[in-house]
Amino acid sequence: MFRYMLWQIASLIAVLVGAVAVLVMLTDLIPGDAASVLLGSRATPDAVSALRHSMGLDLPAYQRVARFLWNAAQGNLGTDAISGHPxxxxxxxxxxxxxxxxxxxxxxxxxxxxxxxxxxxxxxxxxxxxxxxxxxxxxxxxxxxxxxxxxxxxxxxxxxxxxxxxxxxxxxxxxxxxxxxxxxxxxxxxxxxxxxxxxxxxxxxxxxxxxxxxxxxxxxxxxxxxxxxxxxxxxxxxxxxxxxxxxxxxxxxxxxxxxxxxxxxxxxxxxxxxxxxxxxxxxxxxxxxxxxxxxxxxxxxxxxxxxxxxxxxxxxxxxx
Amino acid sequence: MTDAQVIKARGLVVRHGLVVAVAGASLDLVAGTTTGLVGESGSGKTTLARAIMGLTPIKSGSVVVDGRDLVTMTAPERRRWLPPRVQMIFQDPAASLSPRVRIGQLLAEPLRVHGMLDETSRIRQLLEALGLPFDLTGKYPHQISGGQARRVAIARALVLHPRFLIADEPTAGLDVSVQGDFLNLMSSLQKTLGLGTLFISHNLNVVARTTNRLAVMYLGKIVEEGATRSIFAKPSHPYTAALLSATSEIDPLRRKPRIILKGDVASQSGPPSGCRFHTRCPRAMPRCGRDAPELSTVDAVHRVACHFPIA
Amino acid sequence: MSSSLKSRDPEPAKTDAQRSALIEVRDLSVSFVDKHGERFSVLRNIDLSLQPKAIMGVVGESGSGKSTLANAMMGLLPKNAVKEKGDIILKGKVVDPIALRGRALAMVFQDPMNALHPVMTIGTQMVDAQRARFPNHLIRELRKRAAEMLTKVGIADPEKRLSCYPHELSGGMRQRVMIAMALLVEPDLLVADEPTTALDATIEAQIAELFRASRDTLDGATLFVSHSLGLVSELCDEVVVLYAGAIVERADVAELFNAPRHPYTRALIACEPRSDDQSDEAMVSIPGGLPDLSSLPAGCVFASRCLHASQICRQIAPPLVTAGQNHLAACWHPQ
CATH class of the missing domain: 1.10.3720.10 (MetI-like)
Structure with missing residues (x-):
């Protein structure tokens, strides 16, 4: 039974990690930078890069995956980009x-x-x-x-x-x-x-x-x-x-x-x-x-x- | 005896996961003789046969066919080396015929693959030897009778003129009224072609009638081996004795007192220590639980693996 | 088929045994209908009578109808089977076997691997099997009976076994469980359909021994269906030989094997290989095959394969008549 549980949990985690990786990748694939899209065309480059930084978009993909999972494990799924609420x-x-x-x-x-x-x-x-x-x-x-x-x-x-x-x-x-x-x-x-x-x-x-x-x-x-x-x-x-x-x-x-x-x-x-x-x-x-x-x-x-x-x-x- | 006339299996070990299906078995197949292989479920008899056919990976030991050890060959080498030398027929051989291929093609295919010429004359000869009409070659398997299909399956095994034939329960499911016919055919082929046959069966009466030599397996080991006549006349291993006594006899005068073994065959994944049979053996002594007996000579034609063989 | 019916003796020959029978089969005929509507005659005019505590062997090859006979006596015929005529008679009364299943009738099957429910414990199944017979007993009592019976059939540690699932037991053990189940019902008729065929030789010997010993527990009769002449000769009191759906011979076991009268029985016995026979002579077989069961020959069903067949054999089916002390054979030229 222990073995079974272990196997279940392992495959559970694998699926989750895979899903998050795909999610992060998708954000990258969407035309246009997420931050500049959010801020509109008149945003200053400084504002865009600040937002990029706060959204973690300047990090490499694997770090973003790890960060997301780490935060998720602590119950934090991110910050609403528009309202600023959790x-x-x-x-x-x-x-x-x-x-x-x-x-x-x-x-x-x-x-x-x-x-x-x-x-x-x-x-x-x-x-x-x-x-x-x-x-x-x-x-x-x-x-x-x-x-x-x-x-x-x-x-x-x-x-x-x-x-x-x-x-x-x-x-x-x-x-x-x-x-x-x-x-x-x-x-x-x-x-x-x-x-x-x-x-x-x-x-x-x-x-x-x-x-x-x-x-x-x-x-x-x-x-x-x-x-x-x-x-x-x-x-x-x-x-x-x-x-x-x-x-x-x-x-x-x-x-x-x-x-x-x-x-x-x-x-x-x-x-x-x-x-x-x-x-x-x-x-x-x-x-x-x-x-x-x-x-x-x-x-x-x-x-x-x-x-x-x-x-x-x-x-x-x-x-x- | 030349290399071509013998298959020597030595110390074969075959594992399936944690299960040791064959735990160090040695067996000789000699052209011109029929060797019986008997044993119950879990004895490893089919696995042993499959190992000799190169159909299952060998953990250790060797199988020397016509001078070359299968264990040292690559898979493609084995596929070239074995078919012209050893062939196998299975339980319900007719079911192994592919339904969409004409009998003629079925028989010619192996010849072509192994680059043998004059297909037609070979096939004609073979069908004649098996008592089958040549016009069968134009038919599909479903168009012929069950008995004919059985013969065709044998024809396909023999078309490359192998020296050795492995028959795994070839009479299982046959009614006794037609079984004799089939066995007569097997023995006449064995004689005319000088085949060395390994005959696996659970029917001891059939084995007694059709084999020259006999090997008895129990839980992955050969426990007794020798001339069929000698073993049936005087089994040395308590397991063989029980197995032989378990066959029913119509004639009350011929009935032997039955030895009823206790319990079931032990698990293959955790076989008993010492002699694997000691948990069920009516003659077991403390030593049997400690030391595993090796095959040792009873007489010139007979070997047994037992510390306290039946005298 | 119709001609064979007309030619039959209207009053089947009665043996002494038939008059004191516990359970009888009278003039039973069964056909199978395939999906094209074609009829195959699987059993014709079967008469049997079984005595209390006696074991009746039924032998025959594939297509003989022996399993159909076993199923017919249990009311377990498949959906495509049609009972043309005939009765099952228990203690002198015509009965419907379906209503008696699990009460007066119990059965042990060929394949112990699949005959037990895979996801229910042995205990639950053994309790359920007794419900029809003992509707007023408490589950606790039925479970206790089950445990006791397991001990009787040679299963150690019965309490533990009752909570096992079938896949946790070996084939031999499962067949012991099946036999225990049958004995728990205390049936008037125990039907065993090839109960040792799927088992290894040493296990077969154990189970045959168990059937022999079951007479102590069982007051009813046993119908033991098998293709193994040897086993039947060792275990049974009386033997019926079936060929292509008809009884060709019926006699006490010693009589049947010592002095078989029907050429088919004789040939079948001759085909059986013997372990001490190591001559180089060819083995015996019976040339030819079963007749077409959808259009049976006018005469004897065995005529086409029989060495002694004459004109009359091909025209008129021989009736089952007395051929010795408690011995019947359906042959124009009994040997």
């Missing part, structure tokens, strides 16, 4: 909104996808089976912002059932939930079908396995066989798909937030990009990467928890 507070205020959306989408995707998939596997070729197949094929490829705009037009503008903009900040919990409905649906729509298809496929595979036949040979009820024996194994590949898909979910959340005007990380990064407020962009993207890496690690843990064979591989010393 970025950390701004970013942290945006995080809950994004997390609510992303986790809401995960919960909805699994909460609906799993039972639909089980049902589809129980009756292959049935109505549920065909519907999920249609949703999966038709909607996983439709960009979520298209769905978002459609939902917005229908439910908020025409029907007026849901709020048009914002995250219900400063209002009660129910209002926040109300604001969450459409964005969550937009993000998770394709995923519901996709998860249902994956659950169906892996469940059908598992139902053909010898140990399921054993369970039946001992008179276990169909319910027990399906929900206790088959689903335990069928869920494993679905979890690993989720691990890969979390990046997609977070990415979609960022897009959808912008459309719904939710004050989350997506909206923050988007407006900072427009203002060329690079420290905020950097910090925002960094936090997204951290979220991604952490959720992936959690998925790996769930994976190991579900399958004792994998657990064993980490517990013991890489024997074979």
């Amino acid at each position: 970025v950390t507070g701004t970013v942290l205020r945006a995080v809950p909104n994004t997390l609510m959306l992303a986790f809401g989408a995960i919960v909805v995707s699994i909460g609906l996808g799993l039972p639909l998939g089980v049902h589809a596997a129980e009756k292959p070729g049935g109505v549920v089976d065909r519907c999920t197949a249609f949703i999966a094929v038709g909607l996983i490829s439709t960009p979520s912002f298209v769905i978002a705009i459609l939902l917005l037009l229908v439910f908020s503008v025409r029907l007026g059932w849901t709020p048009v903009l914002g995250g219900g900040e400063g209002e009660g919990f129910l209002s926040r939930l109300h604001h969450l409905i459409l964005p969550v649906v937009a993000v998770s729509f394709g995923w519901i079908g996709y998860i249902a298809r994956q659950v169906r496929a892996s469940l059908l595979d598992v139902l053909g396995q010898a140990y399921i036949r054993t369970a039946r040979a001992y008179g276990l009820s169909n319910r027990t066989v399906l929900y206790k024996y088959a689903l335990k194994v069928a869920i494993i590949p679905v979890v690993s798909i989720l691990g890969v898909g979390i990046g997609d979910l977070i990415g979609k959340s960022v897009f959808v937030e912008t459309i719904f005007g939710r004050p989350g990380l997506g909206a923050l990064i988007n407006s900072a990009l427009r203002d060329r407020n690079y420290p905020v962009v950097q910090a925002g993207v960094f936090v997204v990467v951290v979220l991604f890496v952490v959720t992936n690690a959690v998925v790996d843990l769930i994976y190991a928890w579900l399958d004792p064979r994998i657990r064993e591989r980490f517990f013991r010393h890489g024997d074979q």
Whole structure:
């Protein structure tokens, strides 16, 4: 287990360092010097170089990477280039909104996808089976912002059932939930079908396995066989798909937030990009990467928890 | 005996990660004789065969084929040196035929690679020896019967006229009603071509019928080795004795009292100290847990690795 | 196939054993339907009767239908199988095997590697296996029974083993667990489908020994399906020989192996290599192959491979008739 944790943490750090390096490099690649862009065309060379110095842009790339990481480790994600406030507070205020959306989408995707998939596997070729197949094929490829705009037009503008903009900040919990409905649906729509298809496929595979036949040979009820024996194994590949898909979910959340005007990380990064407020962009993207890496690690843990064979591989010393 | 007529494996060690699959095994394959190799899962018999074929890296020891040690060769050298000399057929040989290649091409390919001429006459001869019609060459593997496919797989192994053939469980999955046919073919080929065959099998009755010499492996080591007849008549190693007694016999008069071993084969990654069999051995003494026995002579045709062999 | 049905004796010959049977199979026929809708006759007119505590061996090669017979008796036929006709009779009453699984019926499978659930502990699975049989017992009691049974099948430290996952046990151990599971149910019929085929020789010997010893624990009958004549001859009381879905011969074990009447049984025994036979003579095999199961020949299914086949063999399927003391054979020219 220790070995496993160590490995997890090492790969976590490697991904973070890599991501920060790419971020820093991107700032370099953007046409025009960040400092002179910020200060406008009439800034004096002295002012530009002073800003460059204070933003650390005069340092070599690797030093900037190290500095950023060092500061980040101490909770300092940089200084807002426009307002001069620390970025950390701004970013942290945006995080809950994004997390609510992303986790809401995960919960909805699994909460609906799993039972639909089980049902589809129980009756292959049935109505549920065909519907999920249609949703999966038709909607996983439709960009979520298209769905978002459609939902917005229908439910908020025409029907007026849901709020048009914002995250219900400063209002009660129910209002926040109300604001969450459409964005969550937009993000998770394709995923519901996709998860249902994956659950169906892996469940059908598992139902053909010898140990399921054993369970039946001992008179276990169909319910027990399906929900206790088959689903335990069928869920494993679905979890690993989720691990890969979390990046997609977070990415979609960022897009959808912008459309719904939710004050989350997506909206923050988007407006900072427009203002060329690079420290905020950097910090925002960094936090997204951290979220991604952490959720992936959690998925790996769930994976190991579900399958004792994998657990064993980490517990013991890489024997074979 | 010339170099060409023998494969000598000496002190072979093969490791897969932490697992020592073959822990110092020596074996001779001689042209014109069939050597049986028996042992249970984890005994390393397949790994030993693969090492002789250059299919798995050798940690230490040597395999001398036709005068040259495989261990000292580079991979491309081995690919040139081995195929005309040693070939291997696998469990379910028919499955190893590539489905999109005609039988004729399948057989001509190795000849071309190794620059051998008059392909057609060689292939014709070989198919005849195997009792296959020549017009099979125009067909794809799925167009021929399972029995024919098995023969084609053998034909492909023999098309370069190797002196040695390694057969890894070639009768596994065959029904007994057709097994005899296949074994008759193997033994007639062995005689007419003077092949030296290594025959790996878990079916001891088949091994008794088809081999001249026999090596018994347990946990990566050869524990007994000698003339098949001699070993079956009077096994010296307690493991061999148990293995032989475990085969079922239809005829009650022929049944030997069964020796039931306790427990399972120990783990390859942490084999027992001393004699690797001592944890299951009905004859084990304190010494067996300390010293590993070496193969020593029982008689002119028979060697055993046991401190207290069955007299 | 229809002609072979018509030509059959309407009242199958009854042996003494059949009258005091614990469990019977009466006139069972099963077909498989492939995805093109073609029917393959896998079992035809199977009659069996098993006595309490007796082990009945079923031998045959691939395509003989022996595993289908085992699955049919458990109500575990695959989806593409059709039961054409026939009954399973337990203690004189026609029963639905599906309703009896885990109560009167239990099974041990060929491949112990895959027959146990990979991510559930042995204990959970052994407890679940007893639920149908003992619905009113507490889990604690079922677990205690499981531990006791593990000891009986030769697994040391049973409490620890119960919390193991299958991959932590060896193949031989897993098969012991499967057998323990079957014995826990105290079934009237234990079906064992090639239970030693996937095991190494010395482990096979241990498991065969365990089946022999299981008679002390088990009052029900055992159906032991195997392709190994040797194993069946050592373990079973009575033997059924299947060929292409039909019983060709059935007799007490000594009788069957000492005086086989059907040419197929004789040939099968002759094919079995013997360890003390080191002659240079060619080994015996049976030329030819199984008949096409989708359009069976009119006569005897073995006729095309039989050295003794005559005109009548190719035209009319021979009925299974008495060929000695407690001995039936389906052959026009019994040897």
